[in-house]
Amino acid sequence: MDAEKSQEFYDRLKEQLLENSSWPSKYLYKFIVPTNTNKIERIIGIFDNIGAVIDSKQSKKGTYTSVSITVTLENPDAVIEKYKEVSKVEGVISL
Numbered sequence: 001m002d003a004e005k006s007q008e009f010y011d012r013l014k015e016q017l018l019e020n021s022s023w024p025s026k027y028l029y030k031f032i033v034p035t036n037t038n039k040i041e042r043i044i045g046i047f048d049n050i051g052a053v054i055d056s057k058q059s060k061k062g063t064y065t066s067v068s069i070t071v072t073l074e075n076p077d078a079v080i081e082k083y084k085e086v087s088k089v090e091g092v093i094s095l
Contacts (some may be wrong), residue, residue, distance in 0.1 A: 006087075010080050017076035027079050029069040030095040031086060035062055039089050043067055046085045 021027075029047075033039050035058055044054055044067070052071035059065070073079050086092055 010083070014076040014080060017079060023076070024072055024074045026070055026072050029071070029082065029086075031067045032064050032093040032095065033067060033089070034091045035059075035065045039091065040065055040067060042089050043086055043092065046082060047071055
């Protein structure tokens, strides 16, 4: 995703979060990542020490791992900031 499309996505997400949630609010992130301990640990590290509940599950063949993270955040900007941090981990798909 190029920078312009990425910013459009984040702007639209922020608008939806403001309309549909009261803040602070719980938010569920879902990521698919190639099964690689370092990549999974980097994602988990982004949510470390903020009270996140993290669940991960490998695909049948073990090629991919889904990572679900539920965390209470203060506002839509905090949600978007975490997406941006995770997007720096190569190969991650945000759902």
